Amino acid sequence: MNVAGLAERNVETFGTYTQLWFEDREFSNVEMLDAAARFATALKDAGVRQGDRVGVMLPNLPEVGVAYGALLRMGAIVMPMVFLLAVPEIRHILEDSEATFIITSPEFQPNVAAACDGLAKPPRTIVVGDAVPDGCLSYAQMVDGPGRPHPVEDRGSDDLAVIMYTSGTTGHPKGVMLSHGNLLFNSENSARAVDLRDGDVSVQALPQAHLFGLASSITASLFKVKGVLLRWFTAEAFFEAVTRHRANSSGVVPTMLTYMLAHPQFDEVDWSSMRWVVCGAAPLPVDVAAEFEKRTGARVLEGYGLTETSPTVSVMRIEEPLRPGSCGKPIPNVDVAILDDDDNPVAIGETGEVCVKGPNVMKGYYKLPDVTEGVMRGGWFHTGDMGHLDTDGYLYITERKKDLIIRGGFNIYPRDIEEIIYGNPAVQECAVVGYPDAAMGEEVVAYVVLRPGESVTEDQIVDMCRENLAKYKTPKHVRFVDTLPKNPVGKILKKDLRDRARAEIPG
Numbered sequence: 001m002n003v004a005g006l007a008e009r010n011v012e013t014f015g016t017y018t019q020l021w022f023e024d025r026e027f028s029n030v031e032m033l034d035a036a037a038r039f040a041t042a043l044k045d046a047g048v049r050q051g052d053r054v055g056v057m058l059p060n061l062p063e064v065g066v067a068y069g070a071l072l073r074m075g076a077i078v079m080p081m082v083f084l085l086a087v088p089e090i091r092h093i094l095e096d097s098e099a100t101f102i103i104t105s106p107e108f109q110p111n112v113a114a115a116c117d118g119l120a121k122p123p124r125t126i127v128v129g130d131a132v133p134d135g136c137l138s139y140a141q142m143v144d145g146p147g148r149p150h151p152v153e154d155r156g157s158d159d160l161a162v163i164m165y166t167s168g169t170t171g172h173p174k175g176v177m178l179s180h181g182n183l184l185f186n187s188e189n190s191a192r193a194v195d196l197r198d199g200d201v202s203v204q205a206l207p208q209a210h211l212f213g214l215a216s217s218i219t220a221s222l223f224k225v226k227g228v229l230l231r232w233f234t235a236e237a238f239f240e241a242v243t244r245h246r247a248n249s250s251g252v253v254p255t256m257l258t259y260m261l262a263h264p265q266f267d268e269v270d271w272s273s274m275r276w277v278v279c280g281a282a283p284l285p286v287d288v289a290a291e292f293e294k295r296t297g298a299r300v301l302e303g304y305g306l307t308e309t310s311p312t313v314s315v316m317r318i319e320e321p322l323r324p325g326s327c328g329k330p331i332p333n334v335d336v337a338i339l340d341d342d343d344n345p346v347a348i349g350e351t352g353e354v355c356v357k358g359p360n361v362m363k364g365y366y367k368l369p370d371v372t373e374g375v376m377r378g379g380w381f382h383t384g385d386m387g388h389l390d391t392d393g394y395l396y397i398t399e400r401k402k403d404l405i406i407r408g409g410f411n412i413y414p415r416d417i418e419e420i421i422y423g424n425p426a427v428q429e430c431a432v433v434g435y436p437d438a439a440m441g442e443e444v445v446a447y448v449v450l451r452p453g454e455s456v457t458e459d460q461i462v463d464m465c466r467e468n469l470a471k472y473k474t475p476k477h478v479r480f481v482d483t484l485p486k487n488p489v490g491k492i493l494k495k496d497l498r499d500r501a502r503a504e505i506p507g
Contacts (some may be wrong), residue, residue, distance in 0.1 A: 002155040005181050006071035006221045007033045014198070014224040016093050021245065022062050022229045027347050028085035032062070036069030037149030043070055044143035044150060046124070048101055050075035054165060055094060055102035057081035057112065057124065060231050061141060064208040065217065067103050075153040078162045079175075080209040082410075084470040092172050093165045097366065098287040100125040103139065108130040143486060157181030163366055164211055166307045166411060175366030185359040187218040189331045194301065195276060195318040196249065198224040202243045203250035205233040210409070211311045216251040233261040234314055240292035246273040253281040253409030254441050256275045257292050257300070262369075262439075271296035276318050278303050280311075281409035282441045283397060286324045293322075302327045303399055306383055308375075309334075310360040314395045326394040338389055344423045346388075351398050354387045355380035403494055405434030405442050410472045412444060414494075417475060420468045421446055421461060426454035428499070429484055431492045432475065434503035445477040445501050449484060 010019075010029055019029035050053060054076050056067050071078045079097060081090070083104075087299055094102065094115060104112050106129040113133075116122035128139040153160070165173035196202075199339045202220055204227045206213030219228055226284055228241040233256055241247055257279065279289070280303040289300040299318050304327035305311035313336065316328035338352040339343055346352040361381045364372035375382045384402040389395055405412040409447045414432035421430045429449040434442035448455065458478040465474045485496040 001157045001180055001184065002072060002075075002152050003161055003180050003218065004036070004069050004152050005074075006187070007069055007219065008152060009037065010221050012222075016337055017224055018066070018226050020227050020229055022063055022416075023231070023413065027062055031218075032065060032069070033084075034072060034149065035066045035143055038145070039066055039070035039139075039143045040074040040150030041147035042145055043076070043101070044074060045147060046101070046126075046142070047139060048074065048076050050153065051077065051098045051160075053077045053079050053097040053287055054081045054096075055081050055099050055104075057083050057085070057090070057102060057104045057108055058128060059083055060204070060208050060213075060229055061105075061128065062101075062229065063117065066143065066215070067207075070150070072161060073152045075155055075159075077160050080164055080211070081163070082207060082209045082470065084472055085111075086467065086469050087111050087114045088468050089173065089470060091119070093175075094123055095119055096172070097163060097165075101126060102141060105129050106133075108171075109133055109136065146388055155180045157184070158363070160363065161215075162211075164307050167425065174368060174371065177363040177366050178310055179363055181311040182360055182362065183215070183218060185333075186215055186312055186331075187222060188220050189333060189360075190215070190312045190315070191222050191329045191353060193312075193315050193317060193328075194219075194249075196220065196223050196225060200225045200248045201228060201245045201273075202226070203228050203230065203238060203245075203247045205230045205238055205256065206243075206251050206253070206409075207232075207303060210281070210407075211307050212251060212253075212258055212305070215311055216278075235260045236265070239265060239269045242274060243270055248273055248275050248278045250274075251443075252277050252279050254279060254284045254288060255282070255408040255439065257288050258439055258441075259286075261288065261291055261295070267295065273300060274298040276301050277314060279325075282406040284327075290324070302326070304354075304395060308362045308381060308383075309356055309358075310362070313354075314358055323390075323394055326390070326396050328395065329393050330358075330395070331355075331360075334360055336395055337380060338387065339380070339382075343380075349388055351386055351388050353401055354383045354385045354395070354397065354447065356383060357381065403433070405432075405435070405444055407437075407442050407444060407472055408440045410470075412473050414471060417444065417446065417473055419447065420465050424456055424461065424464060426450050429492075431484055431494060431497055432469075433437060433494050433497045433501055435498060435505055443505075444473070444475040445478050445479060445483060445505060446475040447481050447497055447500075449481060468506040479504075 020027040162178040163175045276299040301316040303315035314328045335357045387397040437443040485493040
């Protein structure tokens with residue numbers, strides 16, 4: 001029951017066809033399968049063993065799929081890593097996971113090298129590209145070597161396949177453990193919920209290091225689908241993919257739709273081939289979905305999911321009438337309950353915490369059993385998101401219980417940023433909140449109280465964050481204030497700060 005077996009089944013079922021298009025080059029399903037099988041042998045020869053954790057920190061490239069396939073088929077554990085991560089974040093992931101190897105590209109190798117400096121057991125580095133620094137292994141030489149194709153190792157449904165690190169309230173990213181069974185269940189049941197068809201062309205604009213992008217690719221392998229892979233999203237590249245390849249579908253986040261709708265060339269695109277886009281990773285404004293549907297004729301199918309749920313929980317179906325604000329019904333064999341603070345069910349239509357049960361729910365957080373136990377109470381995964389179900393079983397996400405900020409589809413926990421700001425000796429107190437932004441969904445603002453007699457500039461605070469955090473986590477604004485609003489016991493009232501940010505900062 002190995003996820004990598006889907007590639008074998010794809011070739012057996014459909015024969016040879018163009019599975020991937022990337023920057024004017026076509027890759028067949030047989031070519032991708034063969035590269036993964038040979039790379040797996042080369043990885044084994046280099047020292048990768050079953051159960052080893054291996055980081056993959058690359059932009060969207062065909063080699064990402066090859067690396068994932070190779071690692072999975074040999075029974076190693078894939079660790080997708082967003083290339084936007086700052087050096088301290090990379091170091092934490094590599095150290096916490098005890099990764100044995102990391103696969104990256106020349107432009108990000110210096111950050112990897114800096115992150116590995118000083119580690120007791122630094123991973124070996126494999127570089128995808130022509131410029132391979134001394135001390136690193138060359139992906140090209142490994143995959144083009146004479147090694148025999150590695151077979152697909154048999155794995156149980158509960159065996160670990162992926163660890164994906166996501167921001168946590170502890171100030172460090174948490175490793176979400178997903179099994180082969182989790183990912184296979186998600187792909188097969190998500191496929192039932194969407195209108196993928198043999199012969200379809202799908203625009204793959206999401207980062208393959210994001211579980212939404214990875215899971216979309218796995219689901220597509222169940223069909224004879226050609227993926228048009230974009231190195232990174234731009235409206236122009238998306239438009240060209242739709243026009244040139246007559247694309248039928250895509251996975252997107254709300255920010256992508258916002259950028260495209262605002263582009264002056266939007267209405268010049270021939271959208272007639274596009275049937276649907278699935279939109280997730282952040283709340284989707286109703287007006288944005290309605291405008292996209294009106295101007296393209298394609299359906300916008302809002303979905304809801306989390307890294308911890310592999311990721312899909314629910315999605316609107318294309319044959320269903322539009323329900324503004326809903327992210328659909330749960331996918332088959334997944335249960336959703338709305339619970340109060342005492343973990344009791346609330347009435348239909350009432351708001352509570354969204355809780356999930358099913359074969360899509362993670363194994364737990366890596367090396368964090370107490371944190372895992374805290375979110376898995378009573379057999380239900382507690383998402384921390386607030387929502388309600390209507391009488392027909394459709395899910396609506398109304399607000400977030402935690403202080404999570406979602407900027408452009410990426411999750412940001414305020415404490416990650418606050419810890420960095422508190423590192424400045426001039427800072428007495430700080431609080432980070434999100435506020436609505438038309439382009440990014442949400443933006444980040446830091447409210448800072450300085451120590452008496454101390455001074456620091458907004459640029460200095462921003463530079464500190466930029467040096468220690470991924471770019472998308474860096475605050476857009478820093479506001480210096482005399483005091484922060486607090487309740488009688490001294491807890492900072494972030495709701496008041498969010499209200500203030502909405503009032504004083506244009507969205």
